[in-house]
Amino acid sequence: MKTKGQEKQSIKRGRGYEIWGLFKRNKPAMVGLALLAFIALVAIFADVIVPEELCYTFSGAPLETPSIEHPFGTDNLGRDLFARVVHGSRVSLLIGFGATILSLAVGAFIGAACGYFGGVLDNVVMRIFDVIACIPGMLLILVLVMALGRGTENLLYALMISGVPGYARFVRATVINLTDMEYVQCAKSYGTSNFTIILRHVLPNALGPIIIMLAGSVSGTILAAASYSFMGFGVQQPAPEWGAIIAASRQFMRLAPHFAVLPGMAIVITAMSINLMGDGLRDALDPRLKD
Numbered sequence: 001m002k003t004k005g006q007e008k009q010s011i012k013r014g015r016g017y018e019i020w021g022l023f024k025r026n027k028p029a030m031v032g033l034a035l036l037a038f039i040a041l042v043a044i045f046a047d048v049i050v051p052e053e054l055c056y057t058f059s060g061a062p063l064e065t066p067s068i069e070h071p072f073g074t075d076n077l078g079r080d081l082f083a084r085v086v087h088g089s090r091v092s093l094l095i096g097f098g099a100t101i102l103s104l105a106v107g108a109f110i111g112a113a114c115g116y117f118g119g120v121l122d123n124v125v126m127r128i129f130d131v132i133a134c135i136p137g138m139l140l141i142l143v144l145v146m147a148l149g150r151g152t153e154n155l156l157y158a159l160m161i162s163g164v165p166g167y168a169r170f171v172r173a174t175v176i177n178l179t180d181m182e183y184v185q186c187a188k189s190y191g192t193s194n195f196t197i198i199l200r201h202v203l204p205n206a207l208g209p210i211i212i213m214l215a216g217s218v219s220g221t222i223l224a225a226a227s228y229s230f231m232g233f234g235v236q237q238p239a240p241e242w243g244a245i246i247a248a249s250r251q252f253m254r255l256a257p258h259f260a261v262l263p264g265m266a267i268v269i270t271a272m273s274i275n276l277m278g279d280g281l282r283d284a285l286d287p288r289l290k291d
Contacts, residue, residue, distance in 0.1 A: 022284035029280020035273035039266075043089040054083035055240045063256040073258045076248060079238075085263050088240040091152060092270070095234075096222035099159035104214055106160070107167025112198050112206075114168070115175030122172070129165040137162055141224070145233045152241070155234040159221055170213055174206040181205075208285040215278030219271040226267050242267050 023029055042049065058078040059070070066073045072081035114122040132140070144158035178184060179202065187197050226243030228234040235241035237248065242263045249259035 019284045023280050026280040026283055028276045029283075032273040032276025032280065035269060036277060039089060039270055039273065040093065042086055043093050046087045046090055050080070050083040050086050052083070052087055054080040055087050056238055063252055063259065065256070066258055072262045073256065075245070075259060076252055076256075081245075081259065081262060084240040084245055085242070085266055088242045088245060088263065089266065089270075091235055091239065091241040092222055092225060092243075092267070095152065095156050095159065095225040096218050096270075099156045099163065099225070100214060100218045100221045102156075102160040103163030104167050104210070104217075107164040108171045108203065108210065110164070111168035111171030111173075112175050112203055115172035116179055116194065116198055116202060118176075125168070126172075129168060132165050141228065142233060145228065150233055150236055152235045152239065155225060155228060159224060163217065163221070167213070171203075171206060171210065174209055175202055178202050178205055212278060212282045212285060215274060215281055219274040219278075222274075223267065223271055 046052070056079065059080050060074040060078045062074060062076050062078045064070055064074040064078075070080050070082060072085055075081050075084065110125060114125050141158045141162050144161055145154060148154035148157060175198075184197060184201055187201055225234055226241070226246070229241050229243030230247040232247065235244045237244055245263040246260050249256070249263075253260050
């Protein structure tokens with residue numbers, strides 16, 4: 001005989017297998033997963049693939065075309081472009097996933113509290129977010145970067161802060177729909193604390209829509225980070241980052257198109273892989289889209 005805990009684990013495992021089975025049927029989603037896994041492995045083992053010193057060492061003539069010695073060619077200062085793109089993946093993925101996950105964590109906490117308790121807390125917090133929403137996103141991030149200072153860490157914080165209102169509103173709307181469900185009312189009747197109800201009953205059941213939103217936001221954050229670095233408000237030279245590399249190539253696009261195209265392709269492939277995965281997750285987690 002299975003215990004109650006074992007039965008719950010079996011149900012959860014069965015649901016996990018069902019989601020994975022639906023996800024596997026989506027070939028574009030599997031392609032996206034494979035591409036993202038490859039890019040993640042490149043970022044993790046960047047030091048094994050190519051020494052980090054080559055990102056800063058003048059190892060060839062400026063603007064060399066791709067060759068056996070320099071697979072991606074060299075930049076305007078003679079630094080190995082392959083090394084800079086490989087190690088730049090760490091920075092871009094760190095900012096993209098880090099800023100998104102942090103803003104989701106903060107926004108989910110605020111949104112869940114507002115949606116569950118309502119009242120004065122909900123009204124005050126949502127009105128503050130209404131004011132923030134009136135500020136264009138790009139302007140808000142630029143102001144935050146200028147206030148905090150330029151650099152990788154401060155760009156991450158700026159992107160995180162700008163993303164909190166959107167996640168808070170999304171989670172709040174989801175939680176409001178769940179608070180009247182029977183299992184939540186049953187937990188209240190047993191005297192379960194509000195914190196436990198939110199943590200164990202409300203948020204887990206809102207996880208599907210949150211994961212779908214998270215997958216869509218990561219690619220947007222990576223593109224935004226590259227854009228701000230391109231404009232000079234993000235990662236600063238000589239640190240390797242895809243947007244900063246493209247920014248350095250602006251004057252040489254006709255002479256050495258590989259200087260801009262190769263890091264640009266890295267951004268496009270990463271964003272595309274995440275979007276393909278997000279579409280697959282949406283189809284697998286949304287029961288209305290099942291066959």
